[in-house]
Structures are given as structure tokens and as C-alpha cells.
Amino acid sequence: MNLILVLMKKELKSYFSSPLIYILTGLFSLIIGWAFFNLLVTYVESLQNLPENLIGSTSFVTNVIFRLFGNINFMLLFLCPLICMRSIAEEKKQHSLEFLLTAPITHTQIILAKYLTCLILVLFVLSSTLLFPVIIHLAGFHVTSYMISGYVGVMLTAALFCAMGLLASSLTENQIVAALLSIVMMLGLWMIAWGSQSTNNFFLVDLYKYVGFIDHYENFVRGVIKTSDFVYFFSGIYFCLFCTTKVMSSRNW
Amino acid sequence: MQSAIKIDHLTKVFALRTILDDLSFEVAKGQIHGFLGPNGAGKSTTMKVLAGILAPSSGSVEIAGLNLDKDLNEIKTKIGILPENLPLYLDMTVEDYLNLALSLRGMKSTAHYQQAIEKTGLGSVQKRLIGNLSKGFKQRVGIAQAIVFKPEIIILDEPTSGLDPASILEIRHLIKELAKDHTVVYSSHLLHEVALSCSHITIIHQGKIITSGSMEEVTKRFEGAKVVRFEFSHLPQEVGQSVKQFNFVKKVEMEGNKLQLHLSSKEEKRPELLNYFLEKKLNVLEMVQERTDLEHIFLELTQNQGNIV
Numbered sequence: 001m002n003l004i005l006v007l008m009k010k011e012l013k014s015y016f017s018s019p020l021i022y023i024l025t026g027l028f029s030l031i032i033g034w035a036f037f038n039l040l041v042t043y044v045e046s047l048q049n050l051p052e053n054l055i056g057s058t059s060f061v062t063n064v065i066f067r068l069f070g071n072i073n074f075m076l077l078f079l080c081p082l083i084c085m086r087s088i089a090e091e092k093k094q095h096s097l098e099f100l101l102t103a104p105i106t107h108t109q110i111i112l113a114k115y116l117t118c119l120i121l122v123l124f125v126l127s128s129t130l131l132f133p134v135i136i137h138l139a140g141f142h143v144t145s146y147m148i149s150g151y152v153g154v155m156l157t158a159a160l161f162c163a164m165g166l167l168a169s170s171l172t173e174n175q176i177v178a179a180l181l182s183i184v185m186m187l188g189l190w191m192i193a194w195g196s197q198s199t200n201n202f203f204l205v206d207l208y209k210y211v212g213f214i215d216h217y218e219n220f221v222r223g224v225i226k227t228s229d230f231v232y233f234f235s236g237i238y239f240c241l242f243c244t245t246k247v248m249s250s251r252n253w
Numbered sequence: 254m255q256s257a258i259k260i261d262h263l264t265k266v267f268a269l270r271t272i273l274d275d276l277s278f279e280v281a282k283g284q285i286h287g288f289l290g291p292n293g294a295g296k297s298t299t300m301k302v303l304a305g306i307l308a309p310s311s312g313s314v315e316i317a318g319l320n321l322d323k324d325l326n327e328i329k330t331k332i333g334i335l336p337e338n339l340p341l342y343l344d345m346t347v348e349d350y351l352n353l354a355l356s357l358r359g360m361k362s363t364a365h366y367q368q369a370i371e372k373t374g375l376g377s378v379q380k381r382l383i384g385n386l387s388k389g390f391k392q393r394v395g396i397a398q399a400i401v402f403k404p405e406i407i408i409l410d411e412p413t414s415g416l417d418p419a420s421i422l423e424i425r426h427l428i429k430e431l432a433k434d435h436t437v438v439y440s441s442h443l444l445h446e447v448a449l450s451c452s453h454i455t456i457i458h459q460g461k462i463i464t465s466g467s468m469e470e471v472t473k474r475f476e477g478a479k480v481v482r483f484e485f486s487h488l489p490q491e492v493g494q495s496v497k498q499f500n501f502v503k504k505v506e507m508e509g510n511k512l513q514l515h516l517s518s519k520e521e522k523r524p525e526l527l528n529y530f531l532e533k534k535l536n537v538l539e540m541v542q543e544r545t546d547l548e549h550i551f552l553e554l555t556q557n558q559g560n561i562v
Contacts, residue, residue, distance in 0.1 A: 100357075
């Protein structure tokens with residue numbers, strides 16, 4: 001555990017002393033802030049245009065909260081690969097991985113340290129959105145439970161995407177290739193649920209929906225917290241980290 | 254002789270290609286052991302196996318009395334390696350980097366850090382980013398990370414590669430200094446480097462050991478045909494040719510008053526040849542016997558595949 005912390009400290013120092021994380025945080029805040037502002041404006045405009053007797057049917061949760069978390073989720077598709085891409089690929093390219101491999105630290109410890117570092121960085125970038133619940137609360141909408149479950153969903157998605165990003169980074173020495181590879185993997189996991197619309201086979205429909213992460217994520221956004229969703233995310237994270245360990249060990253094959 | 258490293262029938266296969274083929278050799282404690290071979294011979298692979306970066310396909314490796322398979326983590330605290338490609342974090346300062354090397358081994362000793370800095374002469378650049386240092390200093394940082402935690406054995410894979418002559422001299426001096434406290438295994442394809450620094454050598458070619466032993470032993474073992482050069486005040490053509498009557502003279506080369514004889518015998522034949530020329534009333538101005546140096550041995554061995562000892 002101590003070695004994981006030592007390595008995490010080094011990794012975090014390295015990331016926070018490079019401009020990448022600040023640029024990503026700035027860009028992410030700008031885009032997601034703009035999206036949130038537009039969602040609010042659209043919601044208020046829709047309220048103003050509706051007859052008074054129909055105002056109650058326009059839900060703030062459906063029109064703002066669901067869409068906001070949908071946007072954050074979409075942004076994670078690019079944010080996680082950009083943060084994770086250099087993690088192992090750069091070490092391989094610079095040959096600095098040998099510095100770690102000659103130290104008494106296991107492959108699992110190295111991967112866990114890098115994974116937790118990436119996750120912390122993604123959460124750091126996401127922390128800029130914590131202003132939104134405050135604004136929503138001050139505006140008089142009391143949707144705290146939706147916000148909490150939504151953020152749990154975002155964190156689990158970020159954790160799964162980081163694991164996938166790390167796996168992609170371990171497969172190549174090129175950061176760009178690693179980023180593209182992880183985007184493709186994440187899009188695949190996103191789009192696999194669409195397959196459920198192209199079949200009448202109940203088993204396949206259930207399978208597509210279970211393997212794709214969208215349904216699991218949406219449960220959290222809708223305020224539904226199910227054990228099966230936690231199992232899905234944690235098993236996905238474990239699988240990706242396990243594969244990353246195997247890829248690291250493949251140097252010996 | 255106490256072994257620092259004992260390699261027994263080590264084989265490494267990568268993607269069905271045998272990189273190391275049944276290597277066996279020992280390095281005694283306190284030696285500077287040269288590991289010689291042309292490019293692609295398997296030197297770096299051997300070094301990586303010793304450092305625990307790569308696992309052997311078969312065979313056993315003992316380091317400081319510990320087995321590589323069973324005690325890998327403990328071995329990693331006893332062995333410091335400078336790989337061929339420097340394993341540096343260019344965005345770290347020298348100080349942070351060396352302290353990281355210590356922390357990863359559960360150590361936090363300013364004394365160890367200071368000693369490594371002093372030995373490698375990095376005092377003036379310890380607060381600077383590694384990426385901003387010259388190649389010579391980067392090489393020193395690479396050596397410093399290998400010695401900072403005071404390992405028993407230091408492995409240096411081509412430590413002088415790409416350096417200017419002044420830096421090579423400094424690194425050579427540093428290696429000799431390190432040998433006072435550590436066992437040093439030093440890989441190179443620069444033969445004169447190894448000859449200058451090492452007491453023992455192992456020559457490897459295409460993954461196989463060609464020879465291993467002390468410098469004297471190896472030189473003696475492979476001492477082959479001698480070449481003796483003479484210079485006379487005057488050398489008649491017929492005398493030069495008549496020297497072929499000696500059955501140990503393999504080849505005669507004449508150029509003006511100079512004569513070069515290639516001898517097949519390993520025994521001393523110079524007095525016999527000198528007497529012959531004096532009997533012929535020739536004035537011998539100079540007689541030189543070429544030494545069989547490491548370079549000759551190396552070239553002979555790596556070109557002659559069958560000559561494995």
C-alpha cells in the first residue's frame with residue numbers, strides 16, 4: 001500500500017506540474033458550464049411559453065438533471081482517454097517503465113497506483129461541476145437525492161472508463177493511438193446497447209442491455225440505485241485492470 | 254570464491270526465437286566483470302533477466318545467494334541496474350528522482366542520497382530537471398539511481414554509449430570507484446573499454462557464451478598465431494624467402510627492408526629467428542612481436558561460431 005502511495009504521489013506531482021490537466025479542466029468547465037447554462041435557459045423558456053395549467057408537467061429533473069448528466073457522461077468519453085493515454089504508453093516510450101520494474105514493486109501495485117492517479121485526476125476535472133448542485137439548490141429546486149445518485153453514476157462511469165483507458169495505454173507506446181483505442185472501446189460499450197433495438201430475441205435484448213453501460217448509468221441518473229449496477233461497473237473495472245496486468249506481464253512471453 | 258551472480262543453463266525464448274541459449278557463468282563478489290558481445294548478442298536481455306525485468310524461460314539465476322524465481326523482490330533491493338536506455342523521468346528534478354528510487358525500496362536516507370550525489374558528481378545539478386541536463390549528466394543520474402540504495406551488485410549496460418571522450422573517462426573512473434564497494438557487471442561492445450576496466454570477462458555471441466574467465470586466462474586461452482616483425486639495415490630477397498624453411502613460419506611478407514613473419518607456434522621462437530638472421534650476417538634494427546589483444550580474440554571468436562569454450 002505504501003509503495004502505491006509513493007508512486008501515486010510521484011504521478012500526481014508530474015500531472016499537476018504539466019499544463020495538460022489545467023487545460024482539460026478549463027475546457028471541460030467551459031463546455032459543461034455552457035451546456036448547463038443552456039439547459040437552464042431552455043427550461044425557463046419552456047416554462048414561460050407554456051400555459052399556466054401545464055407548467056407542472058415540465059419536470060426539472062427530466063429536462064435539466066437527466067440531460068446534464070448525459071452531457072457529463074458524453075464528455076467522459078474524451079476526458080478519460082486524454083488523461084489516461086500517457087499513463088503507461090509514455091513510460092514505455094521513454095523506457096522509464098524499467099525504473100519501476102527494477103524496483104521491488106509488483107505489476108499490480110504499479111497499475112493500481114496509475115489507475116488511482118487517473119481516477120483522482122478525472123474527479124479533479126469533474127469537481128468543477130460541483131457548483132451546479134449549489135446553483136440548482138439556490139434556485140429553489142430541491143433535487144439533492146437525484147444529484148447524489150447521478151454523481152455516483154458519473155464516478156462509476158469515470159472509474160470504468162479510466163480502467164479502459166489504462167488498458168489501452170498499456171497496449172501501445174503511442175499516446176495518440178492509446179487515446180483513440182480507448183475512445184473506440186468506450187464507444188463500443190456505449191453503442192452495444194443499441195443492438196437491443198435490432199432484435200426480437202429477449203435473451204439477446206437483455207444481453208445487449210446488460211453489457212452496454214448506458215442502462216446501468218441511467219439507473220443512477222434516475223435515482224435508482226441497484227446492486228446489479230454496482231456489480232456491472234466493478235466487474236468491468238476489475239476485468240480491465242486484470243487485462244492490463246496481463247499485458248504488462250506479456251513482456252515475458 | 255563467493256558468487257555474487259550464478260547463472261546456470263539460462264535460456265530465454267521470445268516469440269519462438271531463442272535469444273539466450275543455455276548460458277552458464279559466475280561472477281565473484283567484488284569483481285568488475287565485463288560482459289562482451291557484438292550488437293544483438295543477448296547482452297541486454299541477460300542484464301534484464303538479472304535485474305528481474307524479464308523472466309527466464311528456463312534455467313536458474315542466483316543473485317547474492319537468492320533465487321530469482323523465489324526471492325525476486327528481495328533481489329531487487331540488492332541489485333541496481335543502469336539499462337541501455339536510460340530509465341529517467343525527464344520532468345523530475347535529480348533530487349526527486351533519486352529520492353523516489355529510495356522510497357520505492359522503503360528507504361528514506363539522506364546519507365544514501367548524499368553519497369550517491371557525491372560519487373556521481375551531481376551536486377551542482379541536483380535541483381535541476383533531468384530533461385534539461387546534458388547526456389553526460391543524464392548518464393550519471395542513471396548510474397546514481399542504480400547505486401543510491403547501496404545495492405551489493407551494480408549492472409551497467411553500455412554505460413559509456415554515446416558519450417564524448419571526456420565523459421567516457423569520467424564514467425570509467427566512476428566504475429572503478431564503484432568496484433571498491435560493489436560487484437560490478439559491465440556490458441559493452443567496446444572492447445578496449447572492457448579491457449581497461451574489467452578484471453574478468455564473459456564473451457557472448459548469438460545468445461551463447463563463447464568464453465568466460467579472468468582477462469589473463471581468456472587472453473592465454475585464445476592466444477593464437479603470433480606475428481613477429483623485423484627491420485634490417487639491408488634485407489636480401491633470398492634471405493627473406495629462405496626463412497620459410499622453418500616449419501613454424503606460416504607466412505612471410507616482405508616490404509623493402511622489413512619482414513613480417515606469421516608463426517603457427519605458440520612457443521617462443523624469437524631467439525631462433527634472431528640467431529638465424531645473425532648467422533646470415535644481417536643487421537637487425539628492430540624486432541617486435543605483436544600482442545594478441547582482446548580485440549583480436551573477440552573478432553576471432555565472434556567470427557568463428559564453432560569455437561565455444
